[in-house]
Amino acid sequence: MLPRADLNQTRPPASLEAATTLVSSTDARLEVFRRLNQIAIGRELQGTVDAMLDDGTYLVKVADATARMALPVGTKVGDNLSLVLIAKDPRLTFLLTQQQGSAPASLSTTARLVDHLLQSAPQDGTPAAVTTRTPLVPAPGALEPKQVAAALQNALSGSGLFYESHLHEWISGTRTAAELKQEPQSQLTASLKPPAAQDAANVDLARLAANFRELGEGAQKLVHLIREAQLPAAGGATDADLIAPPQPALPTVEPEAARIINLQLNTLENQMVRWQGQLWPGMPMEWEVQEDKPEGGGAQGDPQQSVWTSTVRFELPHLGDVSATIRLAGDRVHVQLSTGTEDAASTVRAFGGLLAERLDAAGAPLDSFTVNRHGSP
Structure with a gap:
């Protein structure tokens, strides 16, 4: 005998399950972060621009993940990017080292300035040599080898060629400020300042030396500073930050x-x-x-x-x-x-x-x- 179906009894409806799992955009971004976060800092990666979005950001495929980034103006779909991961906290941050396509990478400001100086200097007739107006000895009769040797040494040491190393010696306490002020760089700086500002400059130099002694690595702080100074504002939130240094005009050099x-x-x-x-x-x-x-060299083990x-x-x-x-x-x-x-x-x-x-x-x-x-x- 079949059991009677009680049509009057209310029964809870069966639970329904969606045919496909719904993934929120937040979950998708977390998955991108999880994949990219496994990359070691300093590793160079290749990326490809897959799409440009309405807000001006781009979808870039890198390390088997698609991340949303703000790229330089002029970037087009299909461009290939060379990226280096430089930070993970608080956000993934990549450095754009090379771009092949519509917006090729260019030299840094320092590299362009060095190239400009190397290219332009031979054209102005200035000899590529240290020049001294004062004769080494006052007269032919005073030609003493030790005096000439000391004069040549002083001429090179105070020529400005080794100013940066002498500045390091001054910071470490092995060179005096008076010796440093005899070099052309210090005299040039002093000539551009009024007398009242020179005392303040000396105080600033002493403070700078103290700061140098206490300066540590500071890599993470540097990343934050670069991001704040150079990262262009994106129209929407991105999965990763991209640092693409702009091409500012070359600074004016005296x-x-x-x-x-x-x-x-x-x-x-x-x-x-x-x-x-x-x-x-x-x-x-x-x-x-x-x-x-x-x-x-000499005998085996002897320094050359x-x-x-x-x-x-x-x-x-x-x-x-x-x-x-x-x-x-x-x-x-x-x-x-x-x-x-x-x-x-x-x-x-x-x-x-x-x-x-x-x-x-x-x-x-x-x-x-x-x-x-x-x-x-």
Whole structure:
């Protein structure tokens, strides 16, 4: 017998389930964050612009996830991006290092300024050398080697070529402020300020030095500062921030400051220091010095000795055009002279023995001494 169906009894309706699971936009963004958050900071990734939204943001596919980002003006769908993850907190932040497509990446302001200085300086006729107006010695009779050596050292040390390293020495307490003020950069800064502002500048420099001593890594703070300063305002919320530095105009550089910077750049590029001035009044002199890579070495385990090459050029009253190249390897000296005439070469050769005696007495034995005419082997 079949059970009777009680039609009058009320029964709760069966629960209904949706045919598909509904995912909120918030859940989708959390999934994007979860995937991207697994990437290590500093890793370089490749992204592709998939779509542009109505609010001006873009959908970028990166690391098997689609993130919403604010990209530079001119970006188009299909552009390829090279991204570096630089921060995860409080938001995922990428640095745009290269963009292939409609909006190619360009050099930073610093790189463009360096390129501008390197390209423009050779055109203004300024020699790529340190120049000194004061002669090294007051007269030919006062030509003492120690005095000339000290004058050349001071000319290079105070030329401004090594200002940044000297600034570091001052901050660490191994160089005085008075010594630092003798260099062109400090004098240039002082000349641009009224006297009342110079005392305040000294206070600021002392405060800056104190801050440098206490400065730590500060990487996270730097990320926040960059984000606040450079991140363009997006029309809507994004899944990740993108730092794409703009291309501001090159800063104005004072001519004298530009000359010094160019000298520094040339020194770094050529690994050579050049000096031009007067040996004594009316006697021009050119000097070049560079450190060469050591060739070979001593016994196994012994450190290789530094090798320095120094070249001087004169226009002497009796000998004419003379150049001398001195190569110092450890405590051994090699000298090569070049003259304009054979008579001058013969005169110089006659004093080779005296030169060897003087160098040997100074503790730097003369290993070789050659004299040739210009252009001869």
